[in-house]
Amino acid sequence: MSEPTEKPQRLKVIVADDQAAVREPLAAVLALSEDIEVVAAAADGTEVLAAVAGASVDVVLMDLRMPEMDGIEATRRLSEEHPETAVVVLTTFADDDSILAALSAGARGYLTKNAGRQDIVRAIRAAAAGQSVLDREVQDRLLATVRTRPSSPGQSLPADLTPREREVLTLIGQGLPNRAIAQQLFISEATVKTHINNLFAKADIRDRADAVRRALAAGLA
Template sequence: MEKITVLVADDHQQFREGIKMMLRRESDIEVIGEALTGVEAIRMAANLQPDLVLMDLQMPDLNGIDSTREIVATSPHIRVLMLTMYDDSDSVFAAIRAGARGYLLKGADKAEMLRAIRAVHNGEAIFGPAIAVRLAQYFSLTAASPIAVAFPELSEREREIVAMISRGFTNQEIANRLMINLKTVRNHVSNIFNKLQISDRAQAVVLAQKRLSSEDN
């Protein structure tokens, strides 16, 4: 079985050691490098071409947002998962705009961390429970600006699903909440992506935030 190769980018040695110790026990994941600064993360990502980068938000030389943007621009196939102490909306949306495919708080437990690594590697957009709550709070605050106005090109059901995607729900969670089957959700998501001319869930979150912010102003 081919392993998921990971580059850990964090300037705190204790945290890096903890991550390496945890991932060393997983047969399908391999840490192939460590970066202590943002500039080093960019260089090592280019040289090592890992499947995934675990990126701290606050890094010496160059912050995690700018480092992520550079890595994704030069190697679009590399997935970036943010690991940070910061859960504010601005940081979350900035990371997504830069190209991050996931955003987890450093306090996430082992199961959550491993699930996020595997899910992001498989192309999903992942937000930890605390971040999902933050997204839900943001979109509830903008509820005064009807999502129907923000997304006139979508059907009522599609707008409902966009709102749920924006809050970090997976396809299975959406299916459960709407009491429809998983295949139907996948078809809706595919139609949404085509209509909005986007390619993934992370872009859907950014677009929803941008349009709702525009309507609110």
């Protein structure tokens, strides 16, 4: 990750966007940076893959909405066949699905199209160096989807729950009825109800639905 000098060579970049009105000026403005060399332009995913196969490419600046093969699929194939080539997504769409799909497919950056030239250049350099650059809103969205599952166990629950009560709460969180909980713990249904009543009082849980939410929020899945 840490190279001795910043510019061992000019970074070879491909610009992929189906709209020529976006693609051409973008390529031109990137070429203004002396450490960046736009080696090809592509109008869809298949053209990207073909171009990368021909020459060693450092970074692909990828639009998501493209005909034939979209940016997601192209990114996926690229990260499989050419993991040394980094993908930076540049798109107008910043919805959760697109972000997750693109990053899961292996993208090392995600910018929206209101990013400035310097933002894009910085992302290209970072991606080439193995870092990942996200727009602020993109990171916020990514985090928001994570926060639904805090993964910090037991956080929002009072600490004075007994192990048994915690166990019961976990099973409630999995959607099991009292009878199934009783069978799974080898105790009677009456005992399950007792534990439930106790833990409801302790944790200020109103009913079963509330319990499911709290259990999930506390990471007791």
